[in-house]
Amino acid sequence: MIRPVIPLVTAALLFGLGVYGVLRRRNAVLVLMSVELMLNAVNLILVTADTLRERLTGQVFTLFVIVLAAAEVGVGLALVLRLFRLRQDINTDQVPLDEAAEAPAEPAPALDGELR
Numbered sequence: 528m529i530r531p532v533i534p535l536v537t538a539a540l541l542f543g544l545g546v547y548g549v550l551r552r553r554n555a556v557l558v559l560m561s562v563e564l565m566l567n568a569v570n571l572i573l574v575t576a577d578t579l580r581e582r583l584t585g586q587v588f589t590l591f592v593i594v595l596a597a598a599e600v601g602v603g604l605a606l607v608l609r610l611f612r613l614r615q616d617i618n619t620d621q622v623p624l625d626e627a628a629e630a631p632a633e634p635a636p637a638l639d640g641e642l643r
Contacts, residue, residue: 542568
């Protein structure tokens with residue numbers, strides 16, 4: 528049986544680093560990495576609690592969190608790529624949150640053989 532203090536303190540440190548990264552970083556990729564750190568801290572807490580209770584519910588929830596993290600990475604990276612294509616920068620401080628129409632409209636690409 529492991530001592531639960533070591534994984535719980537490690538998870539608290541990981542979660543604290545993740546919160547710091549989300550609040551202080553300007554790069555969108557680093558913000559996504561910080562969110563991943565927080566999700567991994569939650570996974571560590573779930574697995575630690577599972578070993579203390581000797582049941583499998585924590586491991587099942589950990590699998591759900593891993594699936595959620597994979598989906599978050601896919602959607603987050605798609606948003607970051609779109610932001611980079613529009614602004615040529617992924618600095619989160621320069622993203623306008625109040626005006627959705629500020630981005631210039633891109634013309635639709637013409638297909639071969641299509642008449643306009």
